[in-house]
Amino acid sequence: MLTEDQAWKLLDSVPDPEVPAVSVVELGIIRELHCADDVITVVVTPTYSGCPATEVIGLAIRDTLLAAGVGKVELQTRLDPAWTSDWIGEAAREKLRAYGIVPPTGKAAVGGAQPIHFVKKTLTCPRCGSNDTERLSEFGSTACKATYRCKSCLEPFEYFKPI
Amino acid sequence: MTQTSVQTVAASAEHIEYVMRLGDNALILGQRLSEWCGHAPVIEEDLALANMALDLVGQARLLLTHAGNLEGKGRDEDQMAFLRVERDYRNITMMEVPNEDFGRTTVRNFLYSTFQILLWQKLATSSDTELAAIAAKSLKEARYHFNHSAEWVIRLGDGTDVSHAKTQAALDYLWPYTAELFAANPTDEAVSAAAIGPAWGELEAEWEAMVLPVFAQATLVVPARTPFKSFGKFGRHSEHMGHLLATMQYMQRTYPGAQW
Numbered sequence: 001m002l003t004e005d006q007a008w009k010l011l012d013s014v015p016d017p018e019v020p021a022v023s024v025v026e027l028g029i030i031r032e033l034h035c036a037d038d039v040i041t042v043v044v045t046p047t048y049s050g051c052p053a054t055e056v057i058g059l060a061i062r063d064t065l066l067a068a069g070v071g072k073v074e075l076q077t078r079l080d081p082a083w084t085s086d087w088i089g090e091a092a093r094e095k096l097r098a099y100g101i102v103p104p105t106g107k108a109a110v111g112g113a114q115p116i117h118f119v120k121k122t123l124t125c126p127r128c129g130s131n132d133t134e135r136l137s138e139f140g141s142t143a144c145k146a147t148y149r150c151k152s153c154l155e156p157f158e159y160f161k162p163i
Numbered sequence: 164m165t166q167t168s169v170q171t172v173a174a175s176a177e178h179i180e181y182v183m184r185l186g187d188n189a190l191i192l193g194q195r196l197s198e199w200c201g202h203a204p205v206i207e208e209d210l211a212l213a214n215m216a217l218d219l220v221g222q223a224r225l226l227l228t229h230a231g232n233l234e235g236k237g238r239d240e241d242q243m244a245f246l247r248v249e250r251d252y253r254n255i256t257m258m259e260v261p262n263e264d265f266g267r268t269t270v271r272n273f274l275y276s277t278f279q280i281l282l283w284q285k286l287a288t289s290s291d292t293e294l295a296a297i298a299a300k301s302l303k304e305a306r307y308h309f310n311h312s313a314e315w316v317i318r319l320g321d322g323t324d325v326s327h328a329k330t331q332a333a334l335d336y337l338w339p340y341t342a343e344l345f346a347a348n349p350t351d352e353a354v355s356a357a358a359i360g361p362a363w364g365e366l367e368a369e370w371e372a373m374v375l376p377v378f379a380q381a382t383l384v385v386p387a388r389t390p391f392k393s394f395g396k397f398g399r400h401s402e403h404m405g406h407l408l409a410t411m412q413y414m415q416r417t418y419p420g421a422q423w
Binding site for chain 2: 048049050051052079080081082083084108136137138139140141142143147161163
């Protein structure tokens with residue numbers, strides 16, 4: 001039987017399938033772990049409503065814990081409070097940057113805050129460090145990322161959107 | 164993953180109907196947007212429209228699961244999405260009309276995502292805690308949909324002669340359907356009285372205050388209101404709905420109970 005600490009450490013080795021630079025724990029989606037007898041209950045808060053990775057993550061969590069000898073894994077979904085990219089810690093943000101994804105800037109909008117049209121963020125290219133970058137699309141290869149391009153090194157890069 | 168929903172009081176018919184309207188709007192618009200996959204004018208828009216479709220289908224899953232729980236007849240999200248007949252869908256008619264072109268798709272996304280922002284903000288404090296949680300989460304996604312579509316409405320409307328003409332035609336076509344969003348009806352009245360959510364008509368002034376300046380900036384002319392009425396949210400759909408459902412439901416009706 002695993003202790004809760006051991007289970008947390010184990011899940012910290014489970015990468016997000018779409019952003020493998022960070023673990024599901026670093027992403028902040030594992031909300032609670034409860035170990036009782038031979039059962040571990042894992043409470044997960046999904047990121048985007050339509051994130052196709054959500055179910056893959058559930059399977060990966062289950063497989064990882066079962067492989068470590070846990071008898072039974074219960075997965076629970078908790079929607080409230082909604083996941084926010086603010087829950088990604090500093091160390092994980094650096095891992096994202098090193099992987100080529102600019103981490104979310106600032107705080108995610110809360111409450112009634114509205115986005116403002118045509119206000120472009122200045123992002124620093126994660127490859128060459130130039131600030132001469134432009135947004136190609138608010139939507140990238142996955143729901144959580146936008147697509148940018150560096151006008152200095154001419155490479156495209158991704159931006160993890162604050163949400 | 165298992166959806167855990169705790170509903171202590173039996174839901175009223177109006178409450179269920181209200182949640183189904185939300186779920187069906189998300190589902191049907193998600194289906195329409197997914198039709199762009201592989202066909203959008205540029206690859207960035209292909210990704211954007213597919214991503215928005217995913218968000219909407221994800222919201223539809225949560226909402227229809229919730230509606231099924233409230234109903235208490237054991238219907239899950241798949242049964243709700245794939246095994247209902249046309250007259251049982253509660254989406255507004257605007258969601259089901261064909262995409263036509265990028266202009267109409269963009270204007271529809273703009274009209275609806277604006278409405279979504281206002282609605283999700285209100286529903287985030289709903290007395291239905293599951294609905295409130297879905298709303299708080301969906302609001303974040305709606306903001307991105309709004310931002311994206313608003314920028315495109317301006318770019319297309321205030322663009323070339325061709326993009327302006329197509330976007331104006333899209334607005335002329337879709338505008339009469341927006342009256343359905345705000346039309347008074349007993350479901351909304353009951354839900355509003357029970358503090359579950361706003362009657363949609365309460366949102367009309369705020370909605371106009373958000374959409375009209377964008378259309379003005381886009382140099383588009385908003386048509387005058389006409390007597391035209393559509394009734395999708397009451398289950399009376401346009402001729403387009405059957406075709407959409409035939410495509411969407413094909414797999415589940417051919418292989419009942421199939422899982423993928």
